[in-house]
Amino acid sequence: xxxxxxxxxxxxxxxxxxxxxxxxxxxxxxxxxxxxxxxxxxxxxxxxxxxxxxxxxxxxxxxxxxxxxxxxxxxxxxxxxxxxxxxxxxxxxxxxxxxxxxxxxxxxxxxxxxxxxxxxxxxxxxxxxxxxxxxxxxxxxxxxxxxxxxxxxxxxxxxxxxxxxxxxxxxxxxxxxxxxxxxxxxxxxxxxxxxxxxxxxxxxxxxxxxxxxxxxxxxxxxxxxxxxxxxxxxxxxxxxxxxxxxxxxxxxxxxxxxxxxxxxxxxxxxxxxxxxxxxxxxx
Numbered sequence: 001x002x003x004x005x006x007x008x009x010x011x012x013x014x015x016x017x018x019x020x021x022x023x024x025x026x027x028x029x030x031x032x033x034x035x036x037x038x039x040x041x042x043x044x045x046x047x048x049x050x051x052x053x054x055x056x057x058x059x060x061x062x063x064x065x066x067x068x069x070x071x072x073x074x075x076x077x078x079x080x081x082x083x084x085x086x087x088x089x090x091x092x093x094x095x096x097x098x099x100x101x102x103x104x105x106x107x108x109x110x111x112x113x114x115x116x117x118x119x120x121x122x123x124x125x126x127x128x129x130x131x132x133x134x135x136x137x138x139x140x141x142x143x144x145x146x147x148x149x150x151x152x153x154x155x156x157x158x159x160x161x162x163x164x165x166x167x168x169x170x171x172x173x174x175x176x177x178x179x180x181x182x183x184x185x186x187x188x189x190x191x192x193x194x195x196x197x198x199x200x201x202x203x204x205x206x207x208x209x210x211x212x213x214x215x216x217x218x219x220x221x222x223x224x225x226x227x228x229x230x231x232x233x234x235x236x237x238x239x240x241x242x243x244x245x246x247x248x249x250x251x252x253x254x255x256x257x258x259x260x261x262x263x264x265x266x267x268x269x270x271x272x273x274x275x276x277x278x279x280x281x282x283x
Contacts, residue, residue, distance in 0.1 A: 014038070016226050017136045027139055038140045041239050042120045042221030046112040053109075057102050070094045120221035124238045125230040128216050137226035243271035244278055251276040 014036045015026070029035050048056055062068050074091035076082045127133045215230045220238040223229070229241060237255075246253045251271030258264050 014225075018226065019133075019136065021136050022139060034140060034142075036140055037142045038137060038225040039142060040221065041223040042116075044116055046109050046116060048106070048109050053106060054102075057105055058098070060105075061098055061101055067094065067098065120219060122220045122236065122238065123217045124220060124223060124235070125215035125232075126218040126223060127214070127228040127230075128218055128222075133228070135224055135226045137224065141224055243269055244275040245271055246276075 015022075026035060062071060071094060074087065074094055077085065077090040078087040128135065218227075223238055228244070229238065231237065231241075243251065243253055245251060248254075251273070253269045253271065254266040255269050256264065256266055
């Protein structure tokens with residue numbers, strides 16, 4: 001089954017495949033290029049990396065007319081015909097200002113890196129690698145990170161070995177089986193799904209404890225288009241999603257969007273009728 005997703009006129013529609021392999025003629029165009037690209041789910045608000053910080057920061061600082069003017073004066077002081085004072089003394093104030101500004105920009109960008117890392121490493125429960133299920137859209141996945149970051153991350157993954165299996169959390173010292181209700185997801189700048197009745201939700205979830213071990217804890221940055229996601233009560237939504245099934249009658253879900261528009265009232269969303277009976281990954 002494939003589901004066409006409507007987009008704005010500026011972007012062509014994309015087609016998401018579920019439990020079926022994309023036909024070859026819908027994967028590549030006659031020139032051998034992918035007909036659609038699914039970017040990763042990680043966010044990046046930082047401006048620099050270790051490799052690009054110095055050249056990019058210097059470029060941004062010397063785009064300012066004042067810094068460019070004082071740089072020109074310092075260069076002229078290095079020419080014997082225009083020298084009036086020691087060139088080093090002439091360039092010293094500019095060097096101090098550029099250095100302090102670089103420290104400030106570096107600290108602010110470091111904080112953005114830490115914030116991005118915190119959000120990207122939030123954990124959601126998906127069906128990746130569980131119950132024999134595989135995301136058939138992986139042929140369209142494209143890593144948009146730079147080659148340096150891809151190389152470093154590749155070495156790190158190779159040193160750590162394979163990722164966690166079903167019901168096992170990655171990144172821990174001892175690993176082991178983790179129950180989906182063990183801890184609530186951290187707050188994040190996204191919608192939050194809320195049950196109308198917490199007691200009723202817990203009662204219904206209790207009957208599905210045997211199936212919950214089939215869900216895999218997955219960082220938000222590793223969630224891809226077409227993944228099946230299991231959301232608990234008060235969980236933050238990690239990406240744009242389509243509701244397939246809920247524990248509420250008639251496939252209803254109550255979503256809070258105060259992190260997006262400031263509204264605290266719960267909005268009702270209803271799942272797809274054709275998939276409302278699905279409960280576990282095996283189904």
